[in-house]
Amino acid sequence: MLDWYDVHRRVLPWRAAAGATADPYRVWLSEVMLQQTTVAAVTPRFLAWTARWPDFASLAAADDADVMAAWAGLGYYARARNLVAAAKAVVAEHGGVFPGTEAELRALPGLGAYTAAAVAAIAFGQRAVVVDANVERVVARLFAIATPLPAARPAIRAAADTITPDLRAGDFAQAMMDLGSGICTTRAPKCLLCPLRDACAGFAGGAPELLPVKAKKGVKPQRHGTIFWLDRGGQVLLVRRPDTGLLGGMRALPTGPWVDAAPGFEDAPAQADWRMLDIRVSHGFTHFDLDLSLAVAEVEAHQPSTESTEWWPIDRLDTAGLPTVFAKAALAVKGAIRRAA
Structure with missing residues (x-):
């Protein structure tokens, strides 16, 4: 995966260049923005946001109404409120420096298990198990986990833990995200291009596109x-x-x-x-x-x-x-x- 990533990694405005140190603020912001929308939709919004509020201090001092207006269309507005609350906590409690461990990150407003793991791995190089929707799909197919979602999530995370390396865990997480986004797609996965094809139990089973299994949705009121x-x-x-x-x-x-x-x-x-x-x-x-x-x-x-x-x-x-x-x-x-x- 890492060899493939070194060649095929996407260039994204929040992603550090190969060998460069990632900016924790940009990593955190991008992970929150991407939770309900796509890279294509987030990219111009991310650039506009970081031009206006480039760091924790500027975001902590921002007017709430301005932040909410800038967030419009990006999903749950509680996330925008938590961004400001977390920025204020970083400034007040950590001297403007993002804490670098999963446990410390989880203590900040709005940072759940996924976001804390992603920031710890990508921004600080810690070994952390990062499972977003793309990684979830790749791992479910790689290990042929047939339990329907959401019940399958503990097994998927456990399986992801077994393949997460001690070194370059952040690059590994981003490699899995890129693989899920561009190759191991929801429909018509491009298995012939996949670096994990020979080890993929879903591919061996002949129908990787059927995984992960999704529970039937109920009728919304x-x-x-x-x-x-x-x-x-x-x-x-x-x-x-x-x-x-x-x-x-x-x-x-x-x-x-x-x-x-x-x-x-x-x-x-x-x-x-x-x-x-x-x-x-x-x-x-x-x-x-x-x-x-x-x-x-x-x-x-x-x-x-x-x-x-x-x-x-x-x-x-x-x-x-x-x-x-x-x-x-x-x-x-x-x-x-x-x-x-």
Whole structure:
């Protein structure tokens, strides 16, 4: 694997060049960003983030709202909050230097077993067992582990432990990630190009693409809600969502609760002549699907902001850092208004 990696390693903005020392901040940030999206999607976001907050000190001093806006579209917003909390802990408790052991890393906010292992191995050269989705797939095939996920994960990790070397554990982890990303892919794995083919029990069995076995997904519950678009002379009302809970701390369009039956105007943010648009927006979260009605109204220009609300120029709404579900709703409303004009 290491011989293959030395020739075929991907060039990534957070990855140190061969023989160079990795930057722990960049390794940590990239691992958190990559947990719910792809390298292609993360790369421009990572470059923009590190240009703005290049180290722990700058991130620790960042405004929470700016961080949340920069994180929009990268998955769970709790991860962004934990990034700031961890950066503050590194500055306050470790003199601005990332601790170098798995145990110390696990003590920081938001660093679970996987992230701590990845940073320890890649940034600090420690022997640590790193198993992301790509590595999970490679190991399940290599050892022909047929137990369905997620029950198979302890066996996969144990198997990965048996092949993780004492030296260059970080390069080994990245080699396995690259192999899973480019060769041992979910569908149509390129087994003829794989350096592990001769040792792969899944390949020997004739159907490596069937591994790992995934448990059947249950049907997600369906929820409904109303999003309110309140126009004040070219500005739209935004609210700050509570710090805890789904999309916590984010700017958003006002919305009532997301419930089992479609609500109406009862949770509108202001008294106005509300009307419902003849369009809906759907969005899938991890644990439920959401169907949204869109209500629009206008108010007089003197309507003030409050501590938890602000008026945002509609023509600059893309700078507000709205979570994806609200950005979709805003796009739908603006499209409907243009068509009606």
